[in-house]
Amino acid sequence: MTEETVVTGSLPAAVERFVLHWGDLGGQWGVNRSVAQIHALLYLSERPLTADEIAGTLGIARSNVSTSLRELLGWNLIRRVPVMGERRDHFAAETDLWEMVTRIAAGRKEREIDPAIAALRVCVAEADGDPAVGAVAQRRLRAMLEFTETMEGWYGQMLNVPRGTLSKLIRLGGRIVKFLPSKGEP
Template sequence: MTLNPATERFVLHWGEMGTQWGVNRTMSQIHALLYIIGRPLHAEEITETLGVARSNVSNSLKELQNWGLVQKVSILGDRRDHFTTHTDVWELARIIIIERQKRELAPTVDFLQLLIDSPEFAQESIEVQSRIKETQEFVDTLTTWSQEMLKLPTSTLKKILKLGARIKKKLS
């Protein structure tokens, strides 16, 4: 499949952004392709379109499925597996945030709590103890807040995010 110029630029940019977020470029490009095309694609079609190795596509699709970002679907009359993703950017953002919390923030909260509860913690200076406790409180608060925000309907979440600086004025 040949991509139109704007579609190609979108896929390439998403791949670049993925590397900035610590995600494999090909994995990001595959996700962008599935999102922007909006229909199921089989692995060979993805390989041909992106010009990457078939093994790279297979590994990336498995990882995207592990993240819950890509689903395998069947197409009547075609024995190959096809892959799709949500076309609602808000739903994709929810999935990504939930996965990042699970993979990055939750282990950090747990680690910091274990550190605070360890006998070695009492041997640290008051300043170090304070910074570790503040870090744990910050990460825990951020996680709790974002979990609550993710429970909101998209329409409500959009309104909250669009409030922006007006929240500051109301709280001041």
């Protein structure tokens, strides 16, 4: 059975739709479809599930489930949960959305942004010492590094903002600019 044929009939229609949709979205975000589907199933599950239960419910090979669970554990999006009288591992997803998004953002920063900043720093340093690199390329490299470092700094600051305050800021959206000085004001 392929990953696309996840219909087992054992899930309520809304849950199955969410699992399938989350799997598709995962692919768009660069995450393996099986990983995303397992995450979706665990997120909606009312109890921790074993790898065999996951494989049976989703129609995914047990080996694929094991690999996907390791990836989700690496992202810290799921955890092993002890179950009394059971020797098999059971898994549960993080269900606090703020925590889940924070962990995903931290993982993506570590895997994508940090290496990008390191590479940009090397490129800027090499360009500064190379007369063959034109002024336009040097300026653009510095601008990209500065922008990326600024966004990284903003990310770090937002981690320290209390959730309630951050939630209010997000809900304000573009209206936040009315609290900033107008053009020409100090």
